[in-house]
Amino acid sequence: MKIVVHISRLLVGCLFVFSGLVKAIDPLGLGYKMQEFFEVWASDGYFPGLMNYFHVQSLWFSITMIGLEILLGVALLIGWRKKMVSILLLLLTLFFTFLTGFVLFTGKIRACGCFGDCIPLTPIQTFTKDIILTLLIILLLIYNKHISPLFKDSVSLVILFSVIIGSTFLQGYVLKHLPLKDCLPYKKGNNLLELRKMPEGAIPDQYDYIFIYEKGGVKKQFSASDLPDSSWAFSERIQKLIAKGKNNVPLINDFTLADSTGVSLTEDILSQSGAYYLFFLQNIEGGTSKWWSDFKEFYTKAQKLNRPIYIITSDREKVNNLFNVTNNFHVEIMTCDATAIKTAARANPSIYSMIGPLVQEKYSWADLEKVIK
Numbered sequence: 572m573k574i575v576v577h578i579s580r581l582l583v584g585c586l587f588v589f590s591g592l593v594k595a596i597d598p599l600g601l602g603y604k605m606q607e608f609f610e611v612w613a614s615d616g617y618f619p620g621l622m623n624y625f626h627v628q629s630l631w632f633s634i635t636m637i638g639l640e641i642l643l644g645v646a647l648l649i650g651w652r653k654k655m656v657s658i659l660l661l662l663l664t665l666f667f668t669f670l671t672g673f674v675l676f677t678g679k680i681r682a683c684g685c686f687g688d689c690i691p692l693t694p695i696q697t698f699t700k701d702i703i704l705t706l707l708i709i710l711l712l713i714y715n716k717h718i719s720p721l722f723k724d725s726v727s728l729v730i731l732f733s734v735i736i737g738s739t740f741l742q743g744y745v746l747k748h749l750p751l752k753d754c755l756p757y758k759k760g761n762n763l764l765e766l767r768k769m770p771e772g773a774i775p776d777q778y779d780y781i782f783i784y785e786k787g788g789v790k791k792q793f794s795a796s797d798l799p800d801s802s803w804a805f806s807e808r809i810q811k812l813i814a815k816g817k818n819n820v821p822l823i824n825d826f827t828l829a830d831s832t833g834v835s836l837t838e839d840i841l842s843q844s845g846a847y848y849l850f851f852l853q854n855i856e857g858g859t860s861k862w863w864s865d866f867k868e869f870y871t872k873a874q875k876l877n878r879p880i881y882i883i884t885s886d887r888e889k890v891n892n893l894f895n896v897t898n899n900f901h902v903e904i905m906t907c908d909a910t911a912i913k914t915a916a917r918a919n920p921s922i923y924s925m926i927g928p929l930v931q932e933k934y935s936w937a938d939l940e941k942v943i944k
Contacts, residue, residue: 576717579707580647583660586704587644591738594637594687597750598742599917602633604684608670611679638738639663645734647711650720651727657712664708668701689754748935749917756822757915757923757930764841764928766823777814783807826915828883828905836905840881841928847879848942849923850902851916853909854886855893862920862936869922870900872943885909 594601606629613622625632643663646656667685674683675694685697692700711718720727745751753759756766782793784803793799828837840847859866873880881903884890894900915921918935922942925931934942 572714573717576711576714579710580718583704583707583711584644584648587640587647587660589644590686591637591640591644593689594633594684595641595738595741596689596745596752597687597754597917598633598637599630599746599913600688600750601637601684602630603913604682605629605632607680608673634739634742637742638735641738642731642734646727646731649722649727649730650718651722651724651731653715653718653720654712657708657715661705661708661712664701664704668698668705671698671701674698687754689752745917747918747937749921749933753933755914757933759930759933761930762928763823763826763930764838767821767826767837769821770818773819774816775819776812776816779811779813781809781811783809824911825908826911828881828907830903830905831887833906840905841925843879844927845878846876846924846926846931847881848873849925850880850882850920851912851922852882852884852890852920853912853916854884854919855889857919859893862939865936865939869939869942870902876943879903881905883907883912883915885912 606626609622609626609629613619613626640663643656643660646652647660667683671683671685671694674680675698682691682694683697685692685700722730757763780795782795782798783790783806784793784799785791785806786799786803790806791799791803826837827835828840829835870880882890882894883905885907887904887906891904894902895904915923918937920936922934922936922939923930923932924934924942932942
């Protein structure tokens with residue numbers, strides 16, 4: 572049993588550390604995922620006030636959860652306060668199991684994001700993983716007498732304090748800059764136009780349609796091949812999914828750049844042959860003081876090089892007033908779905924250096940001075 576406990580301790584500890592580090596390189600991604608849960612629970616009527624509050628605090632929730640994962644994993648590996656750590660690990664795993672079970676059995680959320688975007692798992696895989704983890708931690712809790720600390724208590728505290736500082740610094744760095752490893756479809760080198768296309772071998776969803784017609788106050792259902800004569804009045808059409816398709820969602824979905832009239836210019840912008848910049852600015856609610864002076868220099872250099880700048884936002888009116896009305900810049904303002912911007916730009920703002928549809932480089936606002944050297 573002692574060997575089983577040691578193997579279980581190693582597996583659980585390493586998995587928690589690995590899981591935390593994978594998410595720590597993109598804590599905003601986990602924050603967005605938690606927002607999905609809070610939105611669904613609020614809309615379902617489960618403590619909507621509390622869920623809406625958590626929705627606002629989702630980033631801090633994400634940072635705390637990631638740090639706790641890494642901290643508890645390291646604590647288990649070095650054997651510090653074994654019983655308390657095992658109980659905390661069990662509670663955390665039960666919470667994760669609830670989340671993955673909710674994803675699997677309700678279908679209201681596509682994935683739980685347990686390993687971030689770098690290691691996507693299906694709902695059944697994540698739920699099974701959490702069930703196994705729960706059983707292993709229960710085993711560790713029952714037989715914790717076989718867990719011996721590797722260091723003196725003072726040394727363990729230094730290690731754990733260093734873990735807290737390290738994980739906090741890592742998350743703070745990538746929030747200010749960009750994820751250390753980009754696992755999203757908008758990463759450097761990708762062709763954005765190609766990834767907007769339907770994947771090869773895609774099988775579309777198959778639907779059947781039922782038509783409701785009314786005559787003499789009586790409503791009746793008809794199939795598409797057996798519609799009634801003109802004496803019946805059309806009432807409504809019902810769409811029924813009869814066969815779920817496969818691989819039928821593009822890697823880049825809902826990424827559309829629209830002008831002031833709502834016309835999509837996505838193909839035109841991404842197909843141009845020269846160099847240009849995509850400046851992702853979801854909104855200006857957080858202020859502009861930290862990057863405004865750098866933007867002015869960036870704009871001046873881009874003008875000299877004759878490279879267009881397209882500002883992509885979900886809040887056209889405010890952004891246009893700031894740049895073109897108040898400050899007399901001459902930049903194109905493109906409207907894009909807020910969710911698509913969140914995926915494409917992990918910092919607000921973020922800048923893409925582009926040639927045609929290819930992403931050459933990506934920068935956050937903190938590295939704006941590096942865009943044009």
